[in-house]
Amino acid sequence: MLKVDQLSYTYRDGTKALNQISFSIPDHSKVAILGPNGSGKSTLFLHFNGIYLPQEGSVEVLGIPVNKKTEIDLKTRVGLVFQDPDDQVFSSTLWEDVAFGPENMGYSQEEIDRRVEKALKSVDMWDYRHKAPYHLSYGQKKRAAIAGILAMDCEIIMLDEPVAYLDPQGQDQLFSLLDELYQQGMSILIATHDVNLACEWADYIILMKDGQILGQGGTELLVQEN
Ligand code: ADP
Ligand code: ADP
Numbered sequence: 001m002l003k004v005d006q007l008s009y010t011y012r013d014g015t016k017a018l019n020q021i022s023f024s025i026p027d028h029s030k031v032a033i034l035g036p037n038g039s040g041k042s043t044l045f046l047h048f049n050g051i052y053l054p055q056e057g058s059v060e061v062l063g064i065p066v067n068k069k070t071e072i073d074l075k076t077r078v079g080l081v082f083q084d085p086d087d088q089v090f091s092s093t094l095w096e097d098v099a100f101g102p103e104n105m106g107y108s109q110e111e112i113d114r115r116v117e118k119a120l121k122s123v124d125m126w127d128y129r130h131k132a133p134y135h136l137s138y139g140q141k142k143r144a145a146i147a148g149i150l151a152m153d154c155e156i157i158m159l160d161e162p163v164a165y166l167d168p169q170g171q172d173q174l175f176s177l178l179d180e181l182y183q184q185g186m187s188i189l190i191a192t193h194d195v196n197l198a199c200e201w202a203d204y205i206i207l208m209k210d211g212q213i214l215g216q217g218g219t220e221l222l223v224q225e226n
Pocket of ligand 2: 093095096
């Protein structure tokens with residue numbers, strides 16, 4: 001599903017955010033990219049949906065090499081849930097927010113309606129479709145962001161610091177939704193600094209620090225690291 005080979009990325013100000021990293025992840029996985037703030041997790045995620053293109057090395061997602069030609073396609077196949085849902089969900093109604101992706105993909109109104117309804121129902125937010133995201137809780141906003149991704153029919157969903165901003169109830173709801181999506185065949189990646197969360201949730205963990213990979217494997221990896 002994901003193949004990263006000798007990937008490096010340096011920001012314009014000279015910050016080396018990724019330094020020759022390589023790993024691969026099989027199809028249908030629940031993966032945690034674990035590392036402290038600044039270790040390069042977000043920079044890595046932005047390569048998986050074609051927002052960033054590899055400067056050095058290569059990235060392959062769902063068998064597709066990430067490059068100038070494929071970036072548009074990848075944006076509709078790999079969805080990213082931002083850490084702060086206010087950066088992602090801000091249209092005047094929830095319906096419009098979720099419709100944004102399928103509208104841009106050029107679907108007919110009938111197909112857009114079908115996708116928005118299905119997506120909002122699967123995150124249990126259909127009753128809120130006429131509401132402004134502004135009035136929703138952070139947990140609801142995160143689920144709305146996920147609905148926007150489902151409406152594009154993405155195969156992979158990535159969440160940057162998924163539990164940030166959420167109360168315990170919001171966290172439970174989010175993870176039961178993620179489990180459901182995983183059962184339905186989606187692959188799920190999270191980026192987190194929370195060791196417990198990674199251990200409890202993931203099948204596979206990639207441990208990062210300072211733009212490098214310190215280790216990768218099942219949760220037994222962290223037992224060794226601790
Ligand atoms: P994480 O997601 O693990 O917190 P990031 O990928 O956000 O890590 O950041 C990796 C490194 O790149 C950090 O040193 C961070 O300060 C730097 N960085 C992130 N975004 C930018 C940017 N737009 N310009 C310059 N440096 C950046
Ligand atoms: P209600 O149940 O209140 O009659 P629906 O939510 O079923 O309304 O919407 C009917 C149709 O109106 C939808 O299929 C969709 O095409 C359109 N629609 C609904 N909400 C919006 C919105 N916020 N922006 C644009 N079109 C919308």
